[in-house]
Amino acid sequence: MTWDTLQELVGLGQSQVNWITKIFFIVSVTLILNFIINRLFLRIDKQLERTKTYWDNAILNAAHKPFTSAIWLIGFALAFEISEKELAPQMVTVIDNIRQVGVIALITWFITRLVKNSEYILVSPEKMKQPMDLTTASAISKLLRASIAITSLLVILQTLGYSVSGVLAFGGVGGIAVGFAAKDLLANFFGGLMVYLDRPFSVGDWVRSPDKEIEGTVENIGWRQTRIRTFDKRPLYVPNSTFSVISVENPSRMTHRRIYETIGIRYDDASHIAKIIEHVRTMLEEHDEIDEKQTLIVNFNKFGPSSLDFFIYTFTKTVNWVHYHKVKQDVLLRVMNIITDHGAEIAYPTQTLHIAQQEDMLLSQESETKANEEASIHKA
Structure with a gap:
């Protein structure tokens, strides 16, 4: 759209208004249109929220800012067109290029926003029955946006009069040098691709x-x-x-969490250890949080320095770190209660010190004294 076309639409003659008034008129119309369009988009968005599909909202949201920016682009292009005719006629080509580049940039912006909104919908469990994996969706989104940006850049260069084939040829020759200079960057890029x-x-x-x-x-x-x-x-x-x-x-990605504990009871309670182990195994098999389908072992396996040791080897159903520790605590408390119920006690490190009787010590000293005396008499 040009100023001459706009004048014909509103019925203004070529000499009825000066150029400053024209610019003021264009800026005012742009502000009013921008306000109306923003209100219209908000109203339509509220209506679309009542529908069952989320894609119409995604398209509308993606088009909102680019569309309002397009109004400003048209307004400023018309204002520059008027000012260049009055002040700098040689800027006609520059303004025309800016208008064309702006249109391409706005289209690119719209498509990029649409890709981003689509990614959000595809990974949302609230909006999709089978949401896509976040990592995969993010990778596809980044690839699409990078492709859109590169394509838009080439179109802009072509619009500005540059040879795209020459740019691609330069990129092919220069790519080797860039590859050597940025080998770490490329290694990280392909590493991310493998991830x-x-x-x-x-x-x-x-x-x-x-x-x-x-x-x-x-x-x-x-x-x-x-x-x-x-x-x-x-x-x-x-x-x-x-x-x-x-x-x-x-x-x-673990399927279960493991409980692996060694527990010792006193040697004085050796007669109870078989029943204790049997009851602990039964308790684990009946525990709601223990997966009995996985490996479950409760066995006496060691004569310790101060205890008879048996171990527990089992798996919980939960993989949540906090809940796992609650389950483990409950299991250990139940084991402690089982040991106590059988009249036994959990062992702790102990040492026994044997002291010789006093009479034995005196007899030993007397024998040593007599031996010393006999040795002295013999020498004399």
């Missing part, structure tokens, strides 16, 4: 490595590095190339 493809962990997983001092919750998986929040709430930034050379453990 997205292999998916050894996802955002929100608890991970740790026996090879490195890495342990915490994954917060973000980027193309260059992964951000992990350690358990003392410090952020840890790990280059993605690191994950290709280290072992990564993912406790978040």
